[in-house]
Amino acid sequence: MELDPAAWLTRPGLRTLLEALDVKGGATKLVGGAVRDLALGLDAADLDLATRLLPDEVIARLSAARIKAVPTGIAHGTVTAVTSGTVVEVTTLRSDVATDGRRATVAFTTDWAADAARRDFTINALYAEPLGGTIIDPTGEGEADLAARRVRFIGAPLARIAEDHLRILRFFRFHARFSDGPPDAAALAACTARANDLMALSRERIADELSKLLALPDPLPTIRLMVESGILRPVLPEIDVPATDRLAALIAAEQSAPIPADRWRRLAALLPRDALAAEKIAARLKLSNKVRQRMALAADPADLGPAQAHAYRLGTESAIDRLLLASRPADAAAIADWPVPRLPISGGTLIARGITQGPDVARTLRTIEQAWLDAAFPTGASFDELVTPIIAAALDPR
Structure with a gap:
């Protein structure tokens, strides 16, 4: 399979960057999400490059080409290049030396297959020649899985999860975004067996991954699958079957209004209908104070009356949350663009x-x-x- 190089070569400064990183000599290729998304006909917001060049040489070459180099993850081989407003992450090929489920110690390599083998899913281990667009598939499975809209771990699922426990949640997010049909059986079995591993992760990482899943157009079938499989029970036992029913009702209300989906509103639907409990869960997930307050307001069952009164009392955002969660889509739509007035007397x-x-x-x-x-x-x-x-x-x- 080949991609159209115009999808990235037209970005300002990119040709200069690729020339600096010896693309013609085969040292550097596109990798990961951009390759996957472009192969599916989707837009690729971010570009990532994988290179045989060591981080110090990457920085030296970028500096010589007058390209800003920021050592954003130098211990793991990542340098962020900024050229003419285009931002690209450049990471040296690597293999894992040791992992503990949260972080990895890596060794740099020049072997594309070794670099691919340490990645999570076959569809994320695709590379592309930056000048010609030819896709390289070191695992031999990524292109076929992409064509079949199938998300599978590279190699043994249990081994990939042991390397990084967050891959459990990532599997479900990628399944919700890219898969057609049921989840890969081996992957689901491994995620279910190792769900307790999520307890070792920071709550910030869990919240970030869950919020990305909830931001997808239709996360409901995947959230139901996660609840039925007990995936969230170790870290978010409050999210149960009734919670998924509330999420279903909210998504229906969003679509009926219509009002754009919102990840935090959808999270609020999954939390208990108790302001204090919802705020405590939001605090456990290390969400911002603003989002914690939003969760508490959304969970408060008090009826504030007409839609405009909701907006005046709570602000438009929280009023829309409350109205959609109460299955009042028409009322939510009515205040979406309503300028909340101020009391005309002091x-x-x-x-x-x-x-x-x-x-x-x-x-x-x-x-x-x-x-x-x-x-x-x-x-x-x-x-x-x-x-x-x-x-x-x-x-x-x-």
Whole structure:
């Protein structure tokens, strides 16, 4: 199989980069996700290069070509090249010397097959000649699996999982994205048998991988498979069969609205319908404070009334979360582009009208705000008509 080199050679500065890395001499090739995606007719956002050149030589060659070289992962052979705005990761061919399920000690090599053998899935171990587009398949299985839309581990699945436990979650994400039909039986059996290995991973890595899966167009069948197989039980026991039913309802509401899918909203659907519990799980996953708050707001079962009142109280993003999770897609769509108004009166205005500064002002503002919400946010003369009797009552509380 051959790819069209125009898919990458037209990127600014790339020809200069390839020339610096001795592409004509066969030292450097495209690798991984870009090759896979382009072979499937998809866009490739990121380009990665694999090279026989050692990291120090890569840096020297880039510097000589006046290309910025950033040693982003130098211990593992990775140098990031920045040329004319194009960013490319360049990694020296390597083989694993030792692994502990979380990180690897590597040795550099000039053997393309050895480099391919340490990768996770056959469809990710494809290389391409940068100038001609010819695909190289060192495992002898990647092209066939790609054509069959099949995700399989390279070699023995248990061995690949032992090298990096995150590959359990990566298998399910790649299955959801690329596979047609049921998962590879050997891969599923290995992931199920080694699910407890996920406990050794940082929660940040787990959250990142799960969020990538949830961002896919239809993660539901794969999430159901993971729950049924007990994959998430060691690290996220709260995600059970009822949680997958909530996710199904949410995806249906997103599509009905229609409102773009959102990974964090989908995660919220999988968490318990309890604000404190959802916030604790989000904290366990080391999510940002903003996302933790969003999880808590989405999980709160309180009904805030009309859609616009939701948006005013929670902000548009969290209001849409709450409405879609409540299977109210039409209401969510109605506020998607609605500019949330501000209360057209302030405490200073009330003081100027004679209300005593302090609790009386705060109490009157709350009364006005609730009446304003109930009346669907009137403005101008309609707002004045609404607040005049409230202010009069505050001035004369008899």
